[in-house]
Amino acid sequence: MVSDNVEPNTNITLKIKKILISQPQPAQLEKSPFYELTKNNDVELCFKPFMRIEGISLKDFRSQRTEILDYSAVIFTSRTTIDNFFRICEEARINVPETMKYICITEAVALYLQKYIVYRKRKIFFADGKFDNFMELILKHKEEKFILALAEPHNPEIPQTLEKLNVNFRGLVFAHTVSADLSDTNIADYDLLVFYSPNEIASLVAQFGTENIPMIAVLGENTAKAAVEAGLSIYSKAPAPGIPNIVKGVEMLVKASSEGKELEPIEFSHSHKAENFIKAQEAKPVKRSRAKRKPAEA
Numbered sequence: 001m002v003s004d005n006v007e008p009n010t011n012i013t014l015k016i017k018k019i020l021i022s023q024p025q026p027a028q029l030e031k032s033p034f035y036e037l038t039k040n041n042d043v044e045l046c047f048k049p050f051m052r053i054e055g056i057s058l059k060d061f062r063s064q065r066t067e068i069l070d071y072s073a074v075i076f077t078s079r080t081t082i083d084n085f086f087r088i089c090e091e092a093r094i095n096v097p098e099t100m101k102y103i104c105i106t107e108a109v110a111l112y113l114q115k116y117i118v119y120r121k122r123k124i125f126f127a128d129g130k131f132d133n134f135m136e137l138i139l140k141h142k143e144e145k146f147i148l149a150l151a152e153p154h155n156p157e158i159p160q161t162l163e164k165l166n167v168n169f170r171g172l173v174f175a176h177t178v179s180a181d182l183s184d185t186n187i188a189d190y191d192l193l194v195f196y197s198p199n200e201i202a203s204l205v206a207q208f209g210t211e212n213i214p215m216i217a218v219l220g221e222n223t224a225k226a227a228v229e230a231g232l233s234i235y236s237k238a239p240a241p242g243i244p245n246i247v248k249g250v251e252m253l254v255k256a257s258s259e260g261k262e263l264e265p266i267e268f269s270h271s272h273k274a275e276n277f278i279k280a281q282e283a284k285p286v287k288r289s290r291a292k293r294k295p296a297e298a
Helices: 037-038 057-060 079-091 107-116 129-141 157-164 198-208 221-229 246-258 273-283
Strands: 017-022 045-046 053-056 073-076 101-104 123-126 146-152 169-179 192-195 215-219 234-238
Touching: 037 045, 053 079, 053 198, 057 079, 073 079, 073 107, 079 107, 079 146, 079 169, 101 107, 107 123, 107 246, 123 129, 123 246, 129 157, 129 273, 146 157, 157 169, 157 273, 169 198, 192 198, 192 246, 198 221, 215 221, 215 246, 221 234, 234 246
Parallel strands: 017 045, 017 192, 073 101, 073 146, 101 123, 146 169, 192 215, 215 234
Antiparallel strands: 053 169
């Protein structure tokens, strides 16, 4: 459904000079994907996380009454959950067996496992970040008993879909996401804000409200949905046709503003990818067991 939050008076004509990115300051800007943006355009980048992650205590983990070694595979969607999964294992003196499978949403998340295990000796599988491909990957290993590693609060889309697909899994919380203190930040100093998660949008609204917020660019459909539901206008969303990543989206806004073009908020339509995936699975023909097939008549 197209958002009703796009108002005629939200069109903006200005030069984007100062951008706030809701991520930690990179140790070396040269290695940041935004480096070329600053190199080729007269813009100032500021990095300030809107959220911080707190790993749960071993006591809190044990209150979930689940034994990690009762499971044969772990599903990871972020580096944060990897860090806290292995921290809990270390604190609980759990030796994770080499037979444990790891199902990761992207290759980057999978490669991060090298921090804790010998990568080439383990059973590691990864998708390309797309929801459908990630679900298909999990279904290929449906015989496993999964732990879904979560940070709270989390997007319910993945656990709800796994439940509807009758996947044998248990969602376990390994960390909590809480709002960072932004009391020293004057949001009006910036021309563009860049967000990566729905939690960051919640932190923005909780600390600054929704009035007189600068233009925003977002990564991911769920982040866009959170912004729209909060009554905010989005000026760029990635990925989208012609916008493969958030850096490209920001670059296009900066270029348009430098050319004096009027910037307009985009319309956003939620795709309901989980429901569509489940319907596609249900529509697939049921495979007949070879053992039950009748032999051909002579």
